[in-house]
Amino acid sequence: MSHFIAAIDQGTTSTRCIIFDKDLKAIASAQEEFTQHFPNSGWVEHDPSDLVNTVKSTFAQAIKEAGLMPSDIASIGITNQRETLVLWDRITGEPLYNAIVWQDRRTADFCQSLKDQGLEAMITEKTGLRADPYFSGTKLHWLLKNVDGAKERAANGELYTGTVDTWLIWKLTGGKHHVTDASNASRTMLYNIHEGQWDDEILTTFEIPKSLLPKVKDSSADFGHCAESELGAAIHIGGVAGDQHAAMVGQACFEPGMMKSTYGTGCFAMVNTGDKAVTSKNNLLTTIAYQLDGKTVYALEGSIFIAGAAVQWLRDGIGVIEEASETEAMAKAADPKEDVYLVPAFVGLGAPYWNPNVRGAMFGITRNTGPNEFSRAALESVAYQTLDLIDAMRADSGELQDTELVLRVDGGMTASNWTMQFLADMLDCEVDRPTVLETTALGVAYLAGYQSGLYPEPAQFAKEWALDRSFKSLIDEQLRAKKYDGWKRAVESTISYG
Ligand SMILES: Nc1ncnc2c1ncn2[C@@H]1O[C@H](COP(=O)(O)OP(=O)(O)O)[C@@H](O)[C@H]1O
Numbered sequence: 001m002s003h004f005i006a007a008i009d010q011g012t013t014s015t016r017c018i019i020f021d022k023d024l025k026a027i028a029s030a031q032e033e034f035t036q037h038f039p040n041s042g043w044v045e046h047d048p049s050d051l052v053n054t055v056k057s058t059f060a061q062a063i064k065e066a067g068l069m070p071s072d073i074a075s076i077g078i079t080n081q082r083e084t085l086v087l088w089d090r091i092t093g094e095p096l097y098n099a100i101v102w103q104d105r106r107t108a109d110f111c112q113s114l115k116d117q118g119l120e121a122m123i124t125e126k127t128g129l130r131a132d133p134y135f136s137g138t139k140l141h142w143l144l145k146n147v148d149g150a151k152e153r154a155a156n157g158e159l160y161t162g163t164v165d166t167w168l169i170w171k172l173t174g175g176k177h178h179v180t181d182a183s184n185a186s187r188t189m190l191y192n193i194h195e196g197q198w199d200d201e202i203l204t205t206f207e208i209p210k211s212l213l214p215k216v217k218d219s220s221a222d223f224g225h226c227a228e229s230e231l232g233a234a235i236h237i238g239g240v241a242g243d244q245h246a247a248m249v250g251q252a253c254f255e256p257g258m259m260k261s262t263y264g265t266g267c268f269a270m271v272n273t274g275d276k277a278v279t280s281k282n283n284l285l286t287t288i289a290y291q292l293d294g295k296t297v298y299a300l301e302g303s304i305f306i307a308g309a310a311v312q313w314l315r316d317g318i319g320v321i322e323e324a325s326e327t328e329a330m331a332k333a334a335d336p337k338e339d340v341y342l343v344p345a346f347v348g349l350g351a352p353y354w355n356p357n358v359r360g361a362m363f364g365i366t367r368n369t370g371p372n373e374f375s376r377a378a379l380e381s382v383a384y385q386t387l388d389l390i391d392a393m394r395a396d397s398g399e400l401q402d403t404e405l406v407l408r409v410d411g412g413m414t415a416s417n418w419t420m421q422f423l424a425d426m427l428d429c430e431v432d433r434p435t436v437l438e439t440t441a442l443g444v445a446y447l448a449g450y451q452s453g454l455y456p457e458p459a460q461f462a463k464e465w466a467l468d469r470s471f472k473s474l475i476d477e478q479l480r481a482k483k484y485d486g487w488k489r490a491v492e493s494t495i496s497y498g
Pocket residue numbers: 011012013014263264265266307308309310311312324325326327328411412413414415416
């Protein structure tokens with residue numbers, strides 16, 4: 001039997017493939033960026049074939065780097081950017097339209113109409129989500145309404161839809177398996193997270209035929225075999241989870257109260273609430289963390305749309321840096337007397353504000369403000385936004401109020417020591433960075449390897465989590481309160497500007 005697992009991480013801006021050995025050590029990896037399409041203000045799309053092609057090419061590159069053959073892979077795990085949705089012809093496999101990406105705001109008006117009709121409470125009660133364009137359901141409603149013939153063809157049973165995992169599995173298995181896992185389903189706004197099934201009332205409200213939707217499975221399950229023509233061998237797919245959920249697993253946050261925050265394009269903080277689906281009173285989401293051995297584990301989630309993307313904006317938008325890593329030295333060099341705040345509401349604000357229409361702003365600019373202060377403000381905005389979430393989580397979750405808070409962090413941005421220290425300063429808690437920063441890939445590799453019997457029980461896996469560095473607050477309460485107060489005022493002003 002072969003002893004290698006391939007983790008495919010299909011993210012918002014790039015696709016990665018990482019090969020893990022039997023000891024869950026990464027032995028090879030490949031990564032490719034793909035084109036982002038912005039056809040209108042606030043619209044974000046991906047070409048669905050780019051998603052499939054980058055999966056195939058990064059898989060081939062990673063296998064080559066590892067000196068393996070495709071047939072040496074025991075199982076594949078797929079983790080993905082969540083909520084992004086594809087609609088395709090179930091016979092030809094051709095998409096009817098580009099994938100509509102989670103960041104896309106085109107359904108803001110439809111969401112407002114759901115609120116105006118008083119439907120948001122029902123949606124939140126069943127799905128744990130809010131009437132926000134972020135989630136897949138309103139994107140599907142838009143496609144059925146706006147793509148020529150889509151509604152009729154959907155009613156005739158000619159079409160399939162799904163989040164990115166479902167699209168990739170459909171293509172990789174040669175159109176044989178139309179499936180997803182419970183964590184991805186829980187992000188669609190169409191899935192009843194308490195009953196564990198697609199919700200008829202919501203489907204009727206959104207005019208979505210159930211025949212479009214995939215079968216929902218555990219996160220560690222049999223998702224079918226790839227067609228030989230796709231990856232070079234009939235490899236089994238044994239693990240699937242939304243990227244933030246895979247990171248929960250990779251960070252071994254298996255106990256209630258354990259919390260992680262992932263800093264990539266956006267930032268997503270999740271706290272495990274065990275078998276209880278806690279309803280947030282502070283504008284957080286209730287979601288399925290993962291589903292293992294038939295048991296659903298829930299989480300509270302705070303979603304921030306722009307984290308590392310603020311650094312990308314410094315690079316690609318205003319050109320003050322060439323590499324993300326330059327921001328560290330620039331933040332250190334920034335003038336401490338310059339109180340500059342960036343509210344990076346480039347695509348609206350997520351939790352806990354949930355305002356899709358507001359746009360970004362900067363405050364406190366003087367003639368002395370330059371690239372260093374811009375960079376510091378971008379990095380600081382990530383910590384302030386996290387504090388907004390953690391405060392909401394503390395208020396929502398009994399476990400968090402009673403325990404000393406520890407936040408496990410991962411994602412590309414955690415490479416920045418300055419940002420992690422500022423995060424600890426603002427949160428006033430321990431911020432733990434593990435040795436493995438590719439926790440998302442690790443988590444889904446674990447799910448796939450657990451399914452095929454290669455990897456141990458969760459409790460044993462959790463013992464292998466290893467700390468790289470722990471950050472603790474170095475500032476006093478007065479300074480923390482002053483800085484956070486400035487942030488709160490900056491956000492209020494941004495929102496009131498509209
Ligand atoms: N040293 C760094 N300092 C600050 N930001 C960084 C650094 N390295 C990477 N980033 C940011 O992290 C993000 C990439 O993280 P990653 O986890 O790969 O994101 P994703 O999975 O969303 O594509 C980018 O937005 C980049 O700007």
